Amino acid sequence: MQDASAISADPKDLVAPEPVPAARQRLGQLVLIAGWAVLLGTLAVQVLSSAGLIYKGFDNWRPLVYAYLAWAVAFGWSQVLRRGNEGSKALFVLPAVLFIAAMVIFPLVFGLYIAFTDWNLSAFEGRKFNGLDNVRQMLADPFYWNALANMIWYTLSVLVEYAIAFGLALLLNSQIRGRKFFRVVFLLPLMLSPVAVSWMVGKSMMEIRFGPVANLARWLGWENPSFFTDPWLAKLSIMAMDAWTFIPLMMIMLLAGLQALPREVLEAARVDGASAWQSFWKVVFPLTLPVSITAIMIRIIFKLKIADIIINVTSGGPGGATDSVTSFIYREYRDRSNVGYGTLLAMVYLVLIVVALTLMLNIAGRWLRGYGQEEA
Incomplete structure (x- = not known):
């Protein structure tokens, strides 16, 4: 006789899936075909009308939205008809999938279409x-x-920001007086928007005539303290303002990693006679490598989107020395109203970002595994 405990250990074997009648499956297929027909037919009419190949089309894209909603209802209904209980379970995931398709996939496809058009809003x-x-x-x-x-x-420049952030995290993780106060103070720049920083620092404090930073530089002997006329000085000034804003983000992530380190390991290194530098290089730094890579990658993602400070302070000048891809694309839209060309630049930049981040993650993963094997 079969052991009852073995049967009860796997409850899904007790209930067989309910068979779906063939007629119901055929109805589900017809509903799905009808939904696809409505969606693709509406899309074809809209595309042909936009291309000027037919003259009896829709005035806007609203009918396509309605067709998409009708297709979503038909798709969900067909899942229930064809798969029974399994289809009913899939309905819980379907809204999220449809939302992602509507908010991510469709804009990407539409943007790709716009990238190969000549669309100037001033023409x-x-x-x-x-x-x-x-x-x-x-x-x-x-x-x-x-x-x-x-x-x-x-x-x-993210590497320099990482070194500064790590130093601040080590300082705030040590037993210093007023540690909680300094933790709050160092986080204040992160609470400001880059637009506020650009006006408060770039347009006010570093202003060549009346800015306090410029007056201090003039008092120290710099005759013409212009931070945004020399190409490299302007670029370094933009980097400094952006770093001041986002170094606290890396610092708080690294501080969390330091506080999560096992105290037993640090105490063992201290008992073995390791110096402060040896404890950092042989114990603290290897153990914080995962959070360090995470902090660097997140900071790089933010850095690749830099535009606010550049647009408000230099507008990409002098001569494009401080321009970022995002600020350049912004001016293509705002100043030249060149939607088609600007969209192509954005699409190419998106592909470059995805490829670069994928390569960096692969390299970082391999280096991390190799570093762990060497330490072992």
């Missing part, structure tokens, strides 16, 4: 397909490639 012709003209313009655009080169320098 009377409206939007029209222009093939690879935007790609050729991008390849011959020195300002865009200059902005990409600037992003390399901005990204490399």
Whole structure:
């Protein structure tokens, strides 16, 4: 006789899945086909109308939204009809999937379509397909490639920010007087928006005529303390303001990693006679590598989006020396109203970001595994 405990140990074997009648499955397939027909038919009419190939189309994209909602209802209904209880369970996940498709996938597809059009908001012709003209313009655009080169320098500055943040985290993790007060004070820049920092520091404190930082530099012997006329000085000033804003983010992540370290290991290193530097390099730094890589990657993501400070302080000047890709794309939209070309630049930049971050994560993972094996 079969052991009853073995049967009760796996309750899903007690209930067989309810078979779905063939007629119900066929009805579910018809409902799904009808939903797809409505969605694709509406999309075809809208695309042909937008391209000017037919003249009896929709005035806007609202019918496509209604068709998408009808397809979503038909898709969910067909799941229940064809799969029974399993389809009913899938309905709990379906709203999230449909929301992601509507808010992420559709804008990406639509943006890809816009990237290959000539769409200038200041022109009377409206939007029209222009093939690879935007790609050729991008390849011959020195300002865009200059902005990409600037992003390399901005990204490399994250390493300096990491070193400063790690030092501050070590300081705040030690037994110093007023430690809680300094933790709050060091987090204050993170509470300010980059726009506020750009006006408070870049436009006020570093202003060449009346700014206190400029007056201090003049008192120290700098005759013309202009922080935003020399290309490299302007770039360093932008880096400094951005670093002042976001170093607390890295600091608080590293501080959390330091506080999570096992005290027994640190005490063992101290008992074995390790110096402060040896304890840091052989114990603290290896144990905090995972959180360090996480902090650096998150900071790089924020750095790749830098635009607020640049737009408000220098507008990319002098001569594009401080331009980032995001600020350059912003000016393409705002100053030139060039939606098609700006969208192509944004799409290319998105691909570059995804590829670069993927490579950095792979390299960091391999290095972390190799470092762990060497330490072992």
